[in-house]
Amino acid sequence: MKPIIVGTRGSKLALTQTNHVIEQLLNKHHDTKLEVRVIRTDGDLKPEVPTANLGLGIFVKEIEEALLNGDIDMAVHSLKDLPSTLPNGLSLGAFCRRGDPRDAFISSSNLSLARLSAGSRIGTSSPRRSSLLLSQRPDIEIKPLRGNVESRLMKIKGPDYDGTVLAVAGLQRLGLGDVITEYLPPERFVPAPGQGAIVIETRKDNHDLYGLLRSIDDPATRCSVTAERNFLEKLGSGCQIPAGAYAHINDNILIMHAMLCSLDGQSMFSTKWSGPASKPREVAMKTFERLVEMGALDVIEDIEIS
Template identity: 35%
Template sequence: MPDPIRVGTRGSVLARTQAGTVRDALIAAGHPAELVIISTSGDKSMSPVEKIGVGVFTAELREAIRDDRVDVAVHSFKDLPTAAEPGLTIAAVPPRADARDALVARDGMTLGELPPGARVGTSAPRRVAQLRALGLGLDVQPLRGNLERRLGRIDAGELDAVILARAGLDRTDRTGLITETIDPLQMLPAPAQGALAVECRSGDEALVALVRRLDDPDTHAAVAAERAVLARLEAGCTAPVGALAEVVDSTGPDGAPVLELSVRAAAAAEDGGVVLRASRVGPVADAETLGRAIADELLARGAADLMAGTPGGAPESGVPG
C-alpha cells in the first residue's frame, strides 16, 4: 500500500475542514491521504494582520513542503501573495465555494435593517470601504481571531453584527447563522475568496500530475483573473480591492453558444468616499489578460492615488475561506 499523501493545513476548525475536502478527494481518487497540522505565527498572534506581515498564514505551510514534512499544503487562495513562490506550484484549484460575503447579525437583521450606529465587526479595508460607501451610518469596528471568537462577539453583546466570507460559514456548517448574503453589487468579495489552492513542490512531477486531477478549470480561470487585478494594481491583500469573475453562458459571432468569463473589480478609498468600478467580458482562456485590463482601467482612473496609504501585504482576514 502506498504511503499516505501528507496534506498540510493550519490547525483552525475551518482550515482543517477545508484541507479535509482535499484529503477526501485524494482518497476518493484511490490515493491514501492524511492531514498534518502546521502551527503558524498568524494563528498565535492577535495583532492586526496589517502589522504581522506578508504571508503570515502561509509561510510556515510552504516551509513544511520544502522541509518534506508535508507533501501538499492547502491554502485559502485569498491569503496567498500574488507573486509566484520559487520551487512550489499551485497544482490545483478545486471547485469554489460561494465567493460572497455574509452578514451575521443579532435578531436576524439584514444590513438595511441595522440601525445607524450599529456596531459591525470587520478588519478588512475592502469591506470597511464598501460598507462606508453604502452610507448606512454603521460603526465599523476591528475584528480579529478565529471564526468562533468572531461570532462570539455578537453573543457577548460587543457587536451587533460581523461580516465574514460566506464560504467559511458554509464549510463549517454555520450557514444557518447567516442573516444576509451580501450582493456583490453592494460588496465585491476579495480576489479568490471562497477558493482553495493546493500547493506542492514543482519538481515532484508525479505528485503534481496527481493533484492536478482535483483542479476545476472554471474556478481556476476565475481566480486567475481576480488575482491578476490585484497583481497589476500592486496592491497587498489588505488593500480595499474587490474582484469577482464568473464563467457565464454567451453567444459567439456565429450564434453558437459559448462560455465566457465575466470579470468585475472595484478599488476604493478606505473612508468609502470614492469607489471605482470596472468590468470586462471575454474568452475564458484570456482570464489573466482580462484581469490586467480591468486593473489598467482602474489605474487610469486614479486607483493608485485612491489606495495610497492603505496598508497592504497581509491577508485581509485571519480566517481563510
C-alpha cells in the first residue's frame, strides 16, 4: 500500500501536532501507512523578520504549494496560521477536537499581568496580543519577539524581557503548561480565530482521503472555528489587524466573542452574539455587524492608512 504523505512544518510543536493527528488516524484505521514530510516555510526561514512584513500565509504557503503539486497528500496546520481564504483546489478535510483556546501570560518574575511594574517589557510580535496588552496595561512596553515556543521562553529568561504571551494549547501539547503564570480569560483577552485547533488540509480532488479524515473530525470544533474564520473573512485580514474571535457551543447555542482594537490599545471595540449552532456563518455575520455599528471599522482604516 502506498503511504499517505503528511506535510508539516519542522518545529517541535508542529511535529507534535502532526504525530497527534497520525495517532488518531491509526487508532481508527490500523492498516493505513502515513509518512511525515517536513517543509520549511517562509516564516520559518525568516525568524527575525516581523510577521507584518511577510504578508499572509507565511507559515503555510510552501506547504500548500506542495499539496497542489502532489508532493504531499495532506497537511497538518495550526488553524490560526491559515488565511481565511484557501487557494483554489484545496479544502479543510478535518478539524481535530480543539485544545484550550486561551492565551497564557508567562512572567519571568511569576507576576500576573495586573501586578507587573510600570515599564515592564513584554515580548510579542502579534498585533492582537500587543494591542490587548496595551489596552489593559498602557504603562508597559511591547518589544518584538518571534521564534518557536522554546526560543521565546528562553529569551524571556534573559535581561531584555519581563514576560510574553503564548497560546495555552501549544504549551500544553509540548508539556510546558507549568510555565504559565496566568490564563487570560477569552472574553476579555479574545484569542485569534482558530487558536487551539489543529486542521488537516487536502486537495479537493483527493476523494480517497475524505472518509479517512471524517473519522477524526470534531463537529463542535468545526462549527466554532467556521464562525471565527467567517468573521476573519469579513475583516479581509490575516494576522496583521488587531482582531480576535472566539466561539463556543453551549446547549446547541453558538456564543461568539469578537474584538477589534487600535495598535496602541486605546480604541477597543468588543461584542458578543449568540445564535443557533447550526448557523455559524450567520452568527459570525451578526457579530461583525455589531462591531461595524459600534464604529470599529474606523480602526481598520486608520491602521491601513498608517
